[in-house]
Structure formats: C-alpha cells, structure tokens
Amino acid sequence: MGEKEVSKQFLEAFEFQGIKRREFLKFCGATAALLGLSELYIPKIAAAIEKAAKRPPVVWLNFASDSGCTEALIKATYPNAADLVLDILSIDYNETIMAAAGKQSEEIREKSRKAGGYILIVEGGVPTKKGHGMIAGKEMLDILKEMAAPAVAIIAVGSCATFGGVPAAKPNPSQIIGVTEALKKAGVKKAVVNLDLCPVNVEYLVGVVVNYLLLGKLPELDSFGRPKMFYGQTIHDNCERRAHFDAGRFVERFGSNEEALGYCLYKMGCKGPMTYSACPKVQYNDRVSWCIKAGAPCIGCAEHDWPDKFAGFYNRLPDVKLPGIQATADKIGAVAGVATAVGIAAHAIASSGRAKKAGGEK
Amino acid sequence: MANELKYEWSLAYRVEHWVRVIAIAVLVFTGFYIHWPFITGGAEGAVMSWMRFFHSVAAYALVLGLIVRVYMALNSTFDRDWKDFSITKNLKDLPDMLAYYLFVNDTHKDYRKYNPLQALAYLFIAALIIFTTLTGAALYKGNAFGFINAAESFRWVNTMLGGESYTRIWHFLSMWVFLIFVGVHVYMSLLQAAVNKDKTFMSIFTGYKLKKTS
Structure with missing residues (x-):
C-alpha cells in the first residue's frame, strides 16, 4: 500500500477497548465514504487517526444550549470506533463532562489557550446581552473571543452554536446569536465550520475532524459555512419515503393506515424539501434510525433561522407574520x-x- | 358613427396570448397540487412526479413566452409597441381611465392599443412573471434549461426573502396575484365587449376588433 500501515500496537490498543481491528477498518471505510474519498484512502485515514493518538487537543465550549450535543457525543449505545476517535482527541476542556471544577477548570482553559493549536468546538449560542450568559464571572462572548484566536480550527456544533437555534427563537430575551455572527461582532476573522443539526450528528463531527487530520484543512463550505459534503442535498432528495412522494401517497393523519404503511409525511408538515442535510444517508446512533424513519416529519433543524421560520412544525408552510396579522x-x-x-x-x-x-x- | 373591423391582433400575438393562458392554467392547477396534494396516488403511477413535470414545462413556456413578447415589442415585424408601455405616460393618463372605470366619467380618451390601466397591468404581470420565475427557480433543485444549477444560482433569492420556507410563501402568494389578474382581465374584456359592442372579447380568438372611424 506504500502508505504507512497502521501499527500493530495501535490496533492492540483498540482491541483492548473492545474494538476489533475489523470494526476499526470498517469505520475508516465508512468515514472515507462519508468524505467522498475512494477506498484507497482507508489506510491513510487509519494512519491519520493513529497519528491523532498523539492527542491533538480539543477545547469544547458550552454556551446557551441544553448540552444535547454533548449528550449525543457521550451517550452512544455501545462504544464504537467513532466514539474512540473522539476519545483519542484530548478533550482538554468541556464544562459538562470534565472532572475538574471551579478555579481548577479555568486554569485548564487558560493553559490550553496559552498553548494554542487546539481544535475549538463550540456548543450553544452566544448571549450578547450583558449578564445573561456567564461562566466563572466571564461573559460567554468574551470567552469565545479569547479562545477563538489561538485555535487552529473552529467547529460550531448543533443549531444553537451555528445560528442561535432554539435559545435564539423569538423573543430571544438574551439576544443570543450563533458563533459565526458572534465572532464577526467580536472582530475575530476566522472561518467557522457550522455543523447545524439538533443535536449534531456525531458522524459529521468525526468526518470534519478526520478530514482535518487527514488533509490538514477544513472541508469545502457552503454559503452558510456548512460542509458541502454533508449539507449539499436536501433531505427530501435522499429520503427513503421519496417514492411515496413521487407517487402521490401521503400520510393524512397520525395513527392512520397510511402512516403504518410508511407513506410520505409531506402533508404532515415535513420540512425535508427545504432542509439540506445528509440525515437519510448517515442517520443517527450508528445508522440505527433518524426522524423520518421513526415516523416524524422533518422539522428543518439543519437550517438557518430554525426554528422561527419553520414553525409550526406540522404545517406545510410557516405562518405569514405581518404587523398585526x-x-x-x-x-x-x-x-x-x-x-x-x-x-x-x-x-x-x-x-x-x-x-x-x-x-x-x- | 361608423365602425369598421380592424386587424388588432396578428397571429403571433394571439399564439403568444394563448400559450400564456395554457401555461398559467397548468401552473395554477399543478401548483395547487404541489402545495396540497389533493389526488392520492395508487400502488402504481407517479401523480406528484407528473404534476411537477408539467409545472416545470409550463414554467418554461411562461418564461419563454415573456421573452418572445419582449422581442415582439422591440421588433417592427410585429407591432413594435414598447412605447405603449411607457410608465410615465401611462401614469399621467391613468386618472382619466380610472375615472371612467369608477363611474366618475362616462367616457374616456382614445388610446392606441392599450389603455393606461391595461398597459400598466400588463407591465406588472411581466414583473410578476419574473418574480414568480425567480422564486420558482430558487425552489427548483434541478438544472434549469439543463445547465443552470438552480439551487446554487438562485440561492440569493432565498437569502433575500428570508429563507427557503419564505420563498415558498411568496411563490404561492404570487400565484394568487395571477389568479386575481386573470379574473379582472377576463371581466374587463367581457365588460368592454358588452358595453361598447366592439368584439373585444372575441378579438383574441379572431384577431379582429371594431374600431370607431371618424
């Protein structure tokens, strides 16, 4: 293969954690497919992950959110290779899951900031109203500003961090904004990878991280800063129920026979036709299921201005809001x-x- | 006062008009279906696919029809009537026409081909066609004319209107403007034919209209 083979030692370390070599390579293959790379890249991906075992540091900031993305990351049904890749990454700082607390944790953050060269992952929107979002007596906006500068890459995970999401929904009393907007406001000029979903799909995150480890750069982004490889097509275009849409077979009511037959959820307010994400292909929880497979219409959580411009979730079109109407x-x-x-x-x-x-x- | 038949609409005008009528009818029908699928498909067949197919085909007809009409307005082989659509001139004459339609006056001035209200309404419809086409293109995921990546090229429309779901609303509401226009348009041509007995309504079929000769 020419490329550096994955060392035996590394695979042994994996096997020690209950992951077979076969599973690890399967994961590398799946990641290659996800990134649109040929199978020739599989050994390279394996090697890149092995290299990552030297622990590129990650700082995970938690702002205004329900920590659902952290949950998505740590609550896998069983430890799989994807989890381990994120385990390999040295998550130096993550308020939700780190053991340290108080002064100690702030010291860790300060140490990471001084060392620099970390991947900054941000979860949650940034409150811009003074006093509405603080950690250790510091405004979240200021924390983001100082942590963004030394980072090698910034990844905003989940709807809140990307464009504000639920916390930024009207009337938005804390004036919450997404990371891209917050950095613009703070005057930090840095590209942000937006992984917009609620919660983030861990496989997207792994994909971006592996892409970075492999090629040393961030993936190609669309006009909303989302990787084109995950957000290039609508959910509708890849939906497993698409055949029912084309044939004109729709669910009219929940609990009906049509629903049991798995017909299209278009008339139940599915926002799949206006939502760009690879959900139907990647799915959630190790390809177990995803919203539409589970029978719920897409609510459009991968999109800008979600949820305000996508409500009501069970209506075909959002309501028209004019002054007084x-x-x-x-x-x-x-x-x-x-x-x-x-x-x-x-x-x-x-x-x-x-x-x-x-x-x-x- | 003698009347004589005048050849008002050459074949090209009539064909262009009826292509547009068919296109709008197909677009409205299929558009309503796409908005809210009222026919349920069976085990076989592809109702929605066909509706969307005809919606796209009719959209092409509508756009190309407008392009042809602009060409006709500029070309002397046809009536070369672009000057009739002058906004300033028509706005100046508009009160005269409105006074007639709103029963203030019982007569109005003579206009060459289109009265000011008509000219402005048709100009508005041209703008509406452009607007509907742009919003439609922004919602289209395929390649317009086979080579324009619609979703990419027209994303700015979505951005301008505040997201794709709002583009859908605007696209849908613009259809209602078409419907209202069609209603008023048909009513006015019938009214003209009934009041002035000048065969206005039939002229779009035959091409001939009665004109006062003095």
Whole structure:
C-alpha cells in the first residue's frame, strides 16, 4: 500500500477497548465514504487517526444550549470506533463532562489557550446581552473571543452554536446569536465550520475532524459555512419515503393506515424539501434510525433561522407574520380571491346601471 | 358613427396570448397540487412526479413566452409597441381611465392599443412573471434549461426573502396575484365587449376588433 500501515500496537490498543481491528477498518471505510474519498484512502485515514493518538487537543465550549450535543457525543449505545476517535482527541476542556471544577477548570482553559493549536468546538449560542450568559464571572462572548484566536480550527456544533437555534427563537430575551455572527461582532476573522443539526450528528463531527487530520484543512463550505459534503442535498432528495412522494401517497393523519404503511409525511408538515442535510444517508446512533424513519416529519433543524421560520412544525408552510396579522398563506390567498370576486360583481352591477342610464338618455 | 373591423391582433400575438393562458392554467392547477396534494396516488403511477413535470414545462413556456413578447415589442415585424408601455405616460393618463372605470366619467380618451390601466397591468404581470420565475427557480433543485444549477444560482433569492420556507410563501402568494389578474382581465374584456359592442372579447380568438372611424 506504500502508505504507512497502521501499527500493530495501535490496533492492540483498540482491541483492548473492545474494538476489533475489523470494526476499526470498517469505520475508516465508512468515514472515507462519508468524505467522498475512494477506498484507497482507508489506510491513510487509519494512519491519520493513529497519528491523532498523539492527542491533538480539543477545547469544547458550552454556551446557551441544553448540552444535547454533548449528550449525543457521550451517550452512544455501545462504544464504537467513532466514539474512540473522539476519545483519542484530548478533550482538554468541556464544562459538562470534565472532572475538574471551579478555579481548577479555568486554569485548564487558560493553559490550553496559552498553548494554542487546539481544535475549538463550540456548543450553544452566544448571549450578547450583558449578564445573561456567564461562566466563572466571564461573559460567554468574551470567552469565545479569547479562545477563538489561538485555535487552529473552529467547529460550531448543533443549531444553537451555528445560528442561535432554539435559545435564539423569538423573543430571544438574551439576544443570543450563533458563533459565526458572534465572532464577526467580536472582530475575530476566522472561518467557522457550522455543523447545524439538533443535536449534531456525531458522524459529521468525526468526518470534519478526520478530514482535518487527514488533509490538514477544513472541508469545502457552503454559503452558510456548512460542509458541502454533508449539507449539499436536501433531505427530501435522499429520503427513503421519496417514492411515496413521487407517487402521490401521503400520510393524512397520525395513527392512520397510511402512516403504518410508511407513506410520505409531506402533508404532515415535513420540512425535508427545504432542509439540506445528509440525515437519510448517515442517520443517527450508528445508522440505527433518524426522524423520518421513526415516523416524524422533518422539522428543518439543519437550517438557518430554525426554528422561527419553520414553525409550526406540522404545517406545510410557516405562518405569514405581518404587523398585526398572523395567517396561513392559504387564508391570505382565499381572502384576496373572494375580495376580488366581490369587487368584480359590484363593478358589473354598477356598469349595468350605467348602461341602463345611457339607454334611458337615448 | 361608423365602425369598421380592424386587424388588432396578428397571429403571433394571439399564439403568444394563448400559450400564456395554457401555461398559467397548468401552473395554477399543478401548483395547487404541489402545495396540497389533493389526488392520492395508487400502488402504481407517479401523480406528484407528473404534476411537477408539467409545472416545470409550463414554467418554461411562461418564461419563454415573456421573452418572445419582449422581442415582439422591440421588433417592427410585429407591432413594435414598447412605447405603449411607457410608465410615465401611462401614469399621467391613468386618472382619466380610472375615472371612467369608477363611474366618475362616462367616457374616456382614445388610446392606441392599450389603455393606461391595461398597459400598466400588463407591465406588472411581466414583473410578476419574473418574480414568480425567480422564486420558482430558487425552489427548483434541478438544472434549469439543463445547465443552470438552480439551487446554487438562485440561492440569493432565498437569502433575500428570508429563507427557503419564505420563498415558498411568496411563490404561492404570487400565484394568487395571477389568479386575481386573470379574473379582472377576463371581466374587463367581457365588460368592454358588452358595453361598447366592439368584439373585444372575441378579438383574441379572431384577431379582429371594431374600431370607431371618424
């Protein structure tokens, strides 16, 4: 193979943790597929991960969120290779899972900051209203600002960190914004990889990290800063229920026979046609399932301005909100149509009146 | 006052008009289906696929029809009527026409081909076609005309309107504007034919209209 083979020692270390060599290489193969690389890259990926065993440091910042992304990361049903890759990464600082607390933990963060060269993973939105989000007496915005500068790569995980997500939903009293916007506000010019989902798909995170370890650079991003390899196509275009959509077979009601048959959830408000993510392919929890497979319409959590512009989740289109008016597009159309019909009828009556008058004058 | 038949709409105008009528009818019908699928498909067949197919085909017809109409407005082989659509001139004449339609006056000035209200309405429809096409293209995931990556090239429309779900709303509401226009348009041509007995309504089929000769 030419490339440096994975050392026996490394694989033994894996086997010690209950991961067979075969499983590890399978994971490398899956990652290669995820990154769109040929199978020739599998040994390279294995080697890159082995190299990563020298522990590239990771600082994981928790801001305004429910820590669901941390949960997604640590609560795998059984330890798999993907978890181990993240275990290999030295997560130096993560408020939720680290043993240290208080002054001690702040010292760790300070040490990491001074050493630099870490991958910065941010979970949660950034409150910009003074006093609304603080850790150890420090504004979250300031923590982000000082930790962003020495980082080699910044990855925003989950809807909150990317574009604000649920914490930034109206009326947003803490004026929460996403990491990209927060860095712009703080004057830090650095590319952010946005892994927008609620919670983040751990395989996306592993994909970006492996991509970085392998090629030394961040993946190609779309206009929202999301890796094109994961956010290049809509959920709708790869959906396992797509055949039902094309054939016009829809679930009309939950609990119906149509639902049991696994028909398309379009009429139940599925936002799959306007949501870009590789969910149908990658799925969650080691490819066990994902929302639509489980029978729930997509709510669009991979998108900018979610959830505000995607509510109500079970409506085909979000409500139209104008000052003083909140209505569905259907209602607006129907009202305008009826008003026109009434106008035409009134005009016709008045016109016939005019015709009669003209006739009378003759 | 003698009336004589005048050849108002050459074949090209009538064909362009009816292509547009068919396109709008197909777009509205299939659009309603895509908005809320009211026919349930069976075990076989592809209702939604066909609806979306005809929606796209009709959209091409609508866009190309507009391009052809612009060409006709500039080309002397056809009526070369672009000057009739002057916004400033038509706005100046608009009160005269509105006074007639709103029963203030019983007569109005003579206009060459389109009265000011008409000219402005048609200009608005051209703009509406452009708007609907842009929003439609932004929602389209395929390659427009086979080579324009619609989702990429028209993402700015989504950004401008505040996200793809809002583009959907605008696209849907613009259809209602078409529907309202069609209603008023048909009513007015029927009204004109009934009041002035000048065969306005039939002229879009035959091409001939009665004109006052003085």
